[in-house]
Amino acid sequence: MSEDVVKADPPENRPVDSVTEAGNGHGHRNLGIALALISMAQLMVVLDGTIVNIALPHIQTDLGFSNATLPWVVNAYALAFGGLLLLGGRIGDILGRRKVFVFGVVLFGVASFIGGIAQSEGVLLASRILQGVAAAAASPNALALITTTFPAGKERNRAMGVYAAMSGAGAAVGLILGGALTEADWRWTFFINTPIGLLVAVLAFRFLGESERQTGKFDLPGAITGTLGLTSLVYGLTHAATDGWGDSLTLLFILGGVALLAVFLLIESRSKHALMPFRILANRTRGVSFFVMLVVGAAMFSMFYFLGIFVQNIMGYSALKTGFAFLPFSLGIVAAAQVASSLVAKMDPRWISGAGGVLVSGGMFGFSRLAVDSSYLTHLLPFILLLSFGMGLIFVPLTLTAVSGVAHEDSGVGSAVLNTVQQIGGAVGLALLGTISANAIKDRFTELAPGLQQAAQSGASPEQLKQLEGQFTAVATTHGFTRAFLWSTFLMLGAAVVTIVGLSIKHKDLASDGQAPVHMG
Numbered sequence: 001m002s003e004d005v006v007k008a009d010p011p012e013n014r015p016v017d018s019v020t021e022a023g024n025g026h027g028h029r030n031l032g033i034a035l036a037l038i039s040m041a042q043l044m045v046v047l048d049g050t051i052v053n054i055a056l057p058h059i060q061t062d063l064g065f066s067n068a069t070l071p072w073v074v075n076a077y078a079l080a081f082g083g084l085l086l087l088g089g090r091i092g093d094i095l096g097r098r099k100v101f102v103f104g105v106v107l108f109g110v111a112s113f114i115g116g117i118a119q120s121e122g123v124l125l126a127s128r129i130l131q132g133v134a135a136a137a138a139s140p141n142a143l144a145l146i147t148t149t150f151p152a153g154k155e156r157n158r159a160m161g162v163y164a165a166m167s168g169a170g171a172a173v174g175l176i177l178g179g180a181l182t183e184a185d186w187r188w189t190f191f192i193n194t195p196i197g198l199l200v201a202v203l204a205f206r207f208l209g210e211s212e213r214q215t216g217k218f219d220l221p222g223a224i225t226g227t228l229g230l231t232s233l234v235y236g237l238t239h240a241a242t243d244g245w246g247d248s249l250t251l252l253f254i255l256g257g258v259a260l261l262a263v264f265l266l267i268e269s270r271s272k273h274a275l276m277p278f279r280i281l282a283n284r285t286r287g288v289s290f291f292v293m294l295v296v297g298a299a300m301f302s303m304f305y306f307l308g309i310f311v312q313n314i315m316g317y318s319a320l321k322t323g324f325a326f327l328p329f330s331l332g333i334v335a336a337a338q339v340a341s342s343l344v345a346k347m348d349p350r351w352i353s354g355a356g357g358v359l360v361s362g363g364m365f366g367f368s369r370l371a372v373d374s375s376y377l378t379h380l381l382p383f384i385l386l387l388s389f390g391m392g393l394i395f396v397p398l399t400l401t402a403v404s405g406v407a408h409e410d411s412g413v414g415s416a417v418l419n420t421v422q423q424i425g426g427a428v429g430l431a432l433l434g435t436i437s438a439n440a441i442k443d444r445f446t447e448l449a450p451g452l453q454q455a456a457q458s459g460a461s462p463e464q465l466k467q468l469e470g471q472f473t474a475v476a477t478t479h480g481f482t483r484a485f486l487w488s489t490f491l492m493l494g495a496a497v498v499t500i501v502g503l504s505i506k507h508k509d510l511a512s513d514g515q516a517p518v519h520m521g
Contacts, residue, residue: 034208035150038142039162041105041200043173044193045135045142048077048112051174053308054319055186062186063121071434074305075234075427076125080132081139082423083227086275089140089417090219097141098208102201104138109197116190127190139419145208147403154345160399161341173330175308179323222275225264230424233257237431241438280406280417288502289402290421292353295495296394297422298429299360299488303387305430306437306481307367311380314372314474328381329388336392349397350503356393357496361489363387368485372474401505429491433484441480448472 052059052073060070092100111134115127146163150156181188236253243250268274281287304326311317311325336356343352366383374380402418455468 033203035146035159035162037200037203037208038145040196041101041138042142042163044105044108044196044200045081045139047174047177048108048131048135048193051178051181051189052186053304054175054178054312054322055182055189058182058186059124063118063124065121069121071238072125073128075238075431076128077132077135078301078423078427079227079231079234080129081135082132082420082427083230084133084136084223085140085420085423086226086417087218087220087223088136088138089144090275091137092141092144094218097144098204100137101141101145101208102204104134104136104141105197105204106201107134108138109194109201110134112190112193112197116187116194143399143403143419147406157341157344157400161337161396163399175304175326176323176330179319179321182319217273219267219271219273219275222264222267222271225260225267226275229257229260229264230427231257232260234427234431237428237435241435276417283405285401285404285503285505286406286417288498289398290417292357292394292495292499292503293398293402293418294421294425295429295491296360296391296398297425298433299364299492300391301426301430302433302484302488303364303367305434306484307380310370310478310481311376314478315374315376325376325380326384329384332385332388333392333395336389337396338392340393340396344397344400344507346507348503348507349401349505350500353394353397353503354496354500356390357492357499359390359393360387361390361492361496363390364485364489364492368482368489370478370482370485372471372478397503401503404505404509433487436487437480437484439480440483441476444479445472445476448476 056070056073059065059073065073088100088104108131111127111130115124115131118124118127143163146156146159150159177192178189181192232253234257236250236255236257239247239253240250245251268276269278281290308322308326311322312319317325340352340356363383363386366379366386370379399418449472451472452465452469456465460468
């Protein structure tokens with residue numbers, strides 16, 4: 001397969017010169033509106049990764065999803081989003097970031113409308129894939145527009161703080177809106193994106209400047225092998241939950257995914273216009289940032305997935321009450337992001353993010369101690385707050401260090417790598433932790449099963465047996481979820497250590513960092 005060559009065109013509209021405009025009120029106002037548009041689009045994209053979680057039981061009932069296919073309502077979006085983010089960033093570099101950003105938010109609104117009117121599994125999954133494609137176009141170019149619009153230092157740190165808060169809080173806000181909208185109709189969890197996307201697209205032409213177009217090529221072989229490899233790997237990990245690690249199909253998809261990812265890396269190492277230039281990863285600061293964000297994605301996805309089900313199925317909360325149960329997470333992460341954006345100018349990022357990793361691992365450990373009779377105020381709320389504050393401390397420094405020193409020509413793809421590793425980490429991590437949890441649930445229920453037989457032999461009524469089975473299911477499910485949270489604890493502790501040891505950039509260097517020279521090699 002050959003690469004498509006795209007010639008550079010003369011710049012259309014120069015990006016807003018925030019340095020020049022900072023001296024007058026009009027400039028501040030335009031920068032504020034620009035940041036609001038970018039943040040709104042990012043909130044919409046991240047929010048959609050979790051907004052359907054609460055609606056899943058209703059979607060399953062209406063459209064006839066099986067237990068095996070239902071998780072793909074979430075995975076289809078995450079894999080399309082994460083797998084194509086790098087290509088979305090590169091297309092923005094070549095064709096213009098505002099243009100690709102607007103295309104992404106419009107397509108997102110259209111895909112959401114299709115999902116809202118879906119009457120079958122196939123149509124809904126197709127809309128979720130299309131949403132992921134749209135998010136892959138909008139999200140990396142949103143972050144790139146910040147790095148090219150706001151000057152390094154105080155202005156960019158403040159903008160990154162708002163952006164990071166939207167990235168982190170979007171998942172929790174998605175659960176709150178998901179609960180509220182599901183009470184009316186699950187289809188509104190899709191319809192809500194359409195007017196937002198169209199509004200952002202219209203205003204973007206007025207308040208966002210276009211970037212200068214670069215000469216380059218679209219790395220389609222890299223995009224195809226990378227996306228298919230990740231999809232195959234996630235499917236294999238998910239398949240292991242039902243058929244075991246030794247199943248031939250499980251091994252086939254896992255090994256096939258690894259092989260395709262190896263081909264992807266080979267293609268990237270030899271391509272002059274790689275989708276993921278190795279020079280992006282060669283920098284130690286960026287490499288550590290990407291690795292830690294990969295683990296953070298796995299931890300956050302698993303937390304929302306398992307805790308959302310636990311609160312509804314074990315604690316008996318309604319969809320709306322479940323959404324409000326996560327409100328403290330949203331508030332905590334926004335508050336911590338603002339604290340981190342202030343600290344990053346005074347303290348090295350390793351200490352801020354490292355402390356955040358320790359707090360997140362503490363929250364995960366608290367969840368690993370949950371029981372069937374756990375209460376919200378005593379056993380959930382303290383650890384939700386602990387985890388949310390830790391996440392906020394992680395997001396801001398890592399968002400800054402991940403794009404620190406990236407060449408101007410690579411700012412789009414550099415931003416995309418950060419979002420890619422978070423989405424892919426979430427998809428792969430949830431598949432792995434889900435399999436660990438499912439196996440633990442099976443083992444625990446097997447241990448409890450003799451109790452059902454004894455009850456039946458002792459003359460228990462069908463109603464009593466059904467009630468006892470429900471109790472055993474709750475105990476087994478809780479056991480499986482807590483096992484997944486325990487593994488998340490270890491993952492986040494490891495990420496905290498890697499952050500403190502490996503993230504060597506100083507806060508003074510970060511504050512003075514501007515666009516690196518254009519790479520000529």
